[in-house]
Amino acid sequence: MAQEAEIRKALAARLPPSVVVDAVTPSPIEGLYEVRSGTSVFYADRHGDYIVRGEILDTRTQMNLTEARIAKLSNLAFASLPIQDAVVSMRGRGTRKLAVFADPECPYCKQLEATLRGRDDVTVYTFLMPILGPGSMEKAKAIWCAEDRGAAWDAWMREGKLPAARPDCDTSALDRNLALRNKHSIRGTPTLVFENGTRTSGALGALQLERELAEFGSMHKP
Missing domain, CATH: 3.40.30.10 (Glutaredoxin)
Incomplete structure (x- = not known):
């Protein structure tokens, strides 16, 4: 939880105010964290010094994990x-x-x-x-x-x-x-x-x- 809080704090200070960080969670890749803003997803390192915009593909299953995650976030009850x-x-x-x-x-x-x-x-x-x-x-x-x-x-x-x-x-x-x-x-x-x-x-x-x-x-x- 402390790591997620550190990333959230760093991104809040450095990203434009229009980017609201709703959640920070570990991604399937060690040391890389998923950052959720609304139904958008991007990734950050463990300190929030770098962000990555793109998709994570599981080569074992050929599943686009980012696409699947966004689809789940987009669901509306x-x-x-x-x-x-x-x-x-x-x-x-x-x-x-x-x-x-x-x-x-x-x-x-x-x-x-x-x-x-x-x-x-x-x-x-x-x-x-x-x-x-x-x-x-x-x-x-x-x-x-x-x-x-x-x-x-x-x-x-x-x-x-x-x-x-x-x-x-x-x-x-x-x-x-x-x-x-x-x-x-x-x-x-x-x-x-x-x-x-x-x-x-x-x-x-x-x-x-x-x-x-x-x-x-x-x-x-x-």
């Missing part, structure tokens, strides 16, 4: 998500569950939505995350304030149609979504979170999405 702050869309029975962090102005989100429309037996929780400029926030507010949020989101994604703005509507959920984004270092859209906590990014194609829903998302037997 599905049950902890505040689904009351999401736009909910059910396809079929909706027994499988998927959370998507999306920006109304994001073209890749539109691609993903087109793919999701072809899925069945899934409930999608879309957390509006307006990060691409003022226009994103205006559109997110209009969608969130619609009488039927799911229909409004679908109409915007399909046809570019927005409901009329409602200035008296409570849009604090969008602020909470942005805070959630910062807490879990969600940097881009779309970001998908499956039921087992696995997180991935990008407009997945139909085959990959179905494969990952089957592997990571189905917590129920048909």
